[in-house]
Each structure stands twice: as structure tokens, then as C-alpha cells.
Amino acid sequence: MAKRFVNWSGSLSFTPAEHAEPDDEDEVRRLIRRARESGTTIRPVGSGHSSSPLVRTGGMLLSLDRMAGLIADDGDRATAWAGTKLAALGEGLHDAGLAMENLGDVDYQSIAGATATGTHGTGLGFGNLSTQVAGVRLVTGTGEVLDISAERNAELLPAARLSLGALGVVTRVTLDVQPRFELHRRAWCAHVDWTLDHLAELQHTNRNVDFYWYPRSDLAQIRTLNRTDEVPDERAWAARRVPGSTPWEAPREIEVGPTHRTIPQARQLRFEEIEYMLPTAAFSACFAEVRRRVKERHRRVAGWRVLVRSIAADDIWLSNAYGRPTITIACLQNTGLPFEEYFRDMESVFRQYGGRPHWGKKHWLTARELRPLYPRWDDFQTVRRRLDPDGVFLAPDLARLLEEE
Template identity: 50%
Template sequence: MVRNEASTALDTAAASTARWHNWSGGLAFEPAVVARPNSVAELREVLRRAADRDATVRPVGAGHSSAPLVQTEDVLLCLEGLPVGVLEPPRDGQAWVGAGTRLHELGEHLRRYQLAMPNLGDVDTQAIAGAIGTGTHGSGRGLPSLSAQVTGVRLVTAAGDLRQIDAEHDPELLWAAQVSLGVLGVLTAVRTRVVPSFQARRREWGLPVDECLATFEDLLAVNRNVDFYWYPRRDDAHLRTVNPVDDDPGPERVPASGCTEDRVGPSDAALIKRRALRFHETEYFVPAPAGPACFREVRHRIRTRHRHHAAWRVLYRYVAADLAYLSPAYQRDSVTISIHQNETLPYREFFADLEPIFLAHGGRPHWAKIHQLEGRPLLARYPQAQRFLAVRERLDPDRRFLNGYLRRLLDL
């Protein structure tokens, strides 16, 4: 698809051509056109005209993903012009939210209804469509990923048709849509479970890393949210907990020096960490019982091979099992181990050297982060992969939403 054809084909929506960069700067490409529809009607027309030109379309939200999921030489579809926020009054503990709504804005929208998300990840720069489409998660026993909280989606297919998928009428189709990588259609709205809004207390304190591992299960049992960071160069750790202020078990095993952070605020603000620096990341989900052993091997390898350039921390979290076909936590409680590296430092060889450890422990990679697993070796780790692929074939038989990376990833 050449540039002038793309612009002509998509003249129903605001469009431009420019080199596109993801959040970390590790991914850059130049699509033929960037389409910015301002309504669902415009979105439908964009997709119909892209189909007429046999163009690949990749939807993009905030561009927080480190993996090349959105890369395309054809049409990059931005959702920022579509309706955001809470789209209709919430009911029965569920709310319809615009797919392009950024997570850092969603908390404020929900608070107007005295509601909150059940959980959030470590950062909140993503659009909710991208967050659920890749299995983004927080940490806590009994708390699954954001995708697992989704009870319905509205999407536009490659043919430009409107489709609503929900748990009541087609739960199996929803299990495919909960973590879809943007290959089933373009999400316009997401129905997610919500909880009454609450004030939460966030604490953080330093501990030896071995003590974090030894006490992690006990802390999971009494705290709503718990995780820890390990700092390779210092070889120490910071433990973090978040609890409702009216159901707070209080700090445990805090050293005499006290907490390095102790603050109270709305739950969405307490769950995330603001950062000015940007980073590259790889992350794997391993079965929860394998978490400590896997972490110890990762720690040993970083200390013996990479400590001189491993400038960033390693994050250890817990995610409850769910039923989404492509969820890395499918049918198993998981420990996730995230390796970060500053955006200005080398990272690919570093990440690749740790990957065999994750794979040996039964790991599944986070879809939005950097990894080398593709095709059959990747899909073999997902018992319902073929069911997902059957849904994909049904909704997008012409493979309009597949770029080269996704074709390799999904063995297509």
C-alpha cells in the first residue's frame, strides 16, 4: 500500500504520516498512514476502505508495549479520538469504558460514581484496550489480570461490522477476546468489573532479598497487594504492600529505620508508581510454586554475568489464575518476574540470556514485553491456543489485523 493510496483510502478520518515511536523508544517505524477516527462510524469506514486496499491495520493505544505488536507499513489506527471514560451509568458492579481511556485517567472517571478498578499494574500509562489485550496485571492473591475482569467488549471487525461479545451470551468467545493482541477486531469499549472506591495505604520498606522470598507467602495471606523489587547492584530488596485503610493489617517486619514510603490516597493512586525514566522490559509468568526457585536462578545469573550493566530492578509479583485462552496466567496462579533496563542501555542480549531460565520453569511471556519465543514452541504453552486461533480465523479470515511479527508469533 503506497502512501498516496493510503491517504485517499482513509480520507474519512483525520490522518497523517509520521515516524512512530513506542513509549520506551525501542520500537520505531513509519506507517503509510496514521488514521485517527473521531467516531465509531469513522472507524468502520476506515476499516472498510483498508479492506478495499488489502491493507494491514494495527490498532494502537498509548504505545507502552515493548514488543512490535503494532508495527505496520500500512495503517496504524489510533483510538484517541473515540469516546473515553465511563460510557454509561455502571450497574451490577460493572462499567462500560471507552477502549482508548488511559488507565491514569480511568480512576478519576470511576470516582465520579464512587467506584474503582479492582486492581492495576505497576504503571498506568496504557490505554485500557492495550492493557487487557496483552494481559497486563497487578499483584495480590486472588487478584487476576485486568483482562480477567472484562465481562464484555464492543469491537469493529475487519469488514467494518459492529460486534458485542459478553459473558452472558458467549463466554467462550469472551475468553478469546479478553487477551486478543488486537487480532480479532478493533475494540471500541470494554465492560469491566469495578468495586466501591476506597482509600488505600501504600507502604514500602527495605529488606534482605532472601527475607522477602521467605516471607512472601505469609504477606500474601494478610495483605491485599504485595510485591517486591530486587536491586542487583546492591543485592537488596524493597517490599511493598497496599491495603484499604479500614482493613489494614499494619506493617510487618519493618526495620528500625522505618518505611521508605508510607502514604494514603485513592486506591488507583496507591497501586501505581510514578516514574520519569523510561525502560525496556521482559517478563515471564511461571507457576506460583516455581516462583522462588526461578527467581533465585535469575538472581544468580544476573549477579554472575550481568551485574556490571544491570542498572534497573527486578520486580516479583503474584497473579491469580484466569480462563482467557491466551492469558499467561491461564488456569494457574502465577508468579511474574520482570526484568527492566534503562532505555539508553543495551538490553537484548541481557534479556535473552535470562529467557532459558524462565522457559525451564514453565514460563509464559508477557505479550507486550520483549521475548524471543514464537510459533509452535510458544503456542505449546497455551492449552487453548487452537481455540483462540479458530476464533481469530472466524472474525478476521483475511488476516487484516496481522503484521509480520504476529504471523510468526501465532504460527501463521
């Protein structure tokens, strides 16, 4: 009997009919062909960090944990097995003198899962992790193995770089990489009004910037990351002192180290999260409305913080930052506390300002609402039906996202 699956936050649990952990690509092909012949659905699963039901299935849950590790690197690109966790990938690249350009806030995810759902970090000059994907190798719904890159099957690359596991089971991911480098992390607190007034300046004078807003105090914790071989604009540093706003006026040096150790942060407490990607121009008005509603309607339950980050525009068909510079707003809530009323109210605000939901976090949109948000939606569906004509990967939850009734 298959074991019960429970995601990282504990909000998603189910028992698939079968749980498979293939050792190699040939076994992946056999499993997909068997599922196709029997009419069973397969959902690939990474580390289970996602809180959306993308992986839920009554059929086969397929984990690539046994297919992990760095395969090759040539200085500009590196190829890893799809089940490689980001933490291990970072160490492997570092040992090879390399690094990924940017990372997200946590490193529990597998590289295939993180890129398939649009995991992102922060910084005006950086896209989500999917933009670092130079190619993938996947097994389609018919059992065919495809190499997809700018050199082979290039027409499929804008769909395959972020695919929700809907095109096939990714077995290898090839990334654009660069020589390893170190970052210094700084943090300090200021009133959220000061933070919003100086946000554009902070974003343009630091490599990476984000901030947490604490609704019950109206303070914000600002976090910056800069390369150790680059000096931030000193005028910006001088402007950051905020007399009387908080005891921690001056930036504090938190950590210095390689990217894979300084960007991701350990998470001892588990939480639920909703995050929407907004056009940069809409951020100020949207955040003001979020702030108003949280303080007036949800302060009694919203015990956790609200996170703001930025993402560069890209051309990946299902990317939340497709075609537009993006600022994200994420609302977090401690695991075990009520979240749905709070998150649904925030979702109504995000949608009012043209937001797109993070694929791996809580949201309640279906294909009917999602399709107008993505200009290349129909192109993705054409590729999906070509690579998975029998719907081997289209479990009910994924079908609600991709198929209009």
C-alpha cells in the same frame, strides 16, 4: 505522509503507510472495510507503552485517542470508550463513586491496550486487568460490529478479553467495578534472603505485595497496599523487623488515597523490560537461577532492579496466568543501555521453568514456542480466523506470534 511512531521506551519505531484517528465507530468500520478491499493491514494502537512490536505495520496504524471517556455505569459495571487512558478512567470512576478492583504499576495505557496485552498488578486474589472485562464491542475484520459478553456471543468472550488486537478493533470495554475505596501504601527495605523467606507470609497477610531486588546491593524494596478499612495481621507486621539488615527496618507510610492514585506509580526514567509469568511452584528455583546469573554474568550491565509480583489464575485463552496461580519476574534496564544479551539469557531461564512471556514486553518467542504454553491456543486461532478471515489485522510481527510457518 504518516507520522513516525515511537513507543514509550524508544526501542520501537516505524513509519506506517497511514495513521488514522477515527472519531466514531462508523469511521472505524469504513477504515477496516477499505483496508480489507485494498489488502492493507491495520494495527490498533493505544498509548505506545508496550515495548513489543505488536503494533508495527507497514499498513495503517489506527489510534482510538479520540474515542475516549466513560460512557455509562450502573454500580456493578462501567463502560468506557476503548481509547480511555487508565488515569482518566480512574478519575471518572472515582467521581461516580466506583473503582476498578486492581490496577497495574503504571496508568499511561489505554483501557483497550492494557487489557489486550494482559497488563497486571499484584496480589494473590487478583487476576490481570483482562479478568475485569465483562464485555467488549469490536469491529471485526469484515467490518461487522459485535457485542461480546456473557449475555451475547458468550462463546467469544474468553478470546476477546485478551486478544492482542487480533480479532478486531475494540471500540468499547465494559468492566466489572466496585464501590470506591482507599488504600495505604507502605514500603521498606530488607535483604533479599529475608524477603524470599517471608514472601508467602507477606502475600497472605496483605492485599497487594511486590518487591524489587537490587542486584548490586542484594537488598529488596518491599511494597504493600492494604485497604484503609482493613487492618493487616499484626503478627506479620512484627515479623517484618529485620535487625541490622538496613537502616529502614520499619515499614514507612508512603501514601493513602483511592486505588487509581495509590497503585500506579509515576515513571520519570524510561526503561526496557522483559517479564515472564511462572507457575507459583517454580518461582523459588527460577528466582535463584536468575539471581545467580545476574550476579555472575550481568552485574556489570544490570544497573536496574528485578521486580516480583503475583497474579491469580484465570480462564482467558491467551492470558499468561491461564489455569495456574502465577508469580512474575521482570528484569528492567535503563533505556539506552544494552539489554538484549542480558534479557535473552534471562529468557532461557524463564523458559526452563515453564514461563510465559508478557505480551507487551520484550521476548523472542514465536508461534512454534508459544503454542505449547497455552492449552486453548487452537481455540483462539479458530475464533481469530472466523472474525478476521482475510488477515486484516495480521501484520508480519503479529503473524510471527500467531502463525506457525
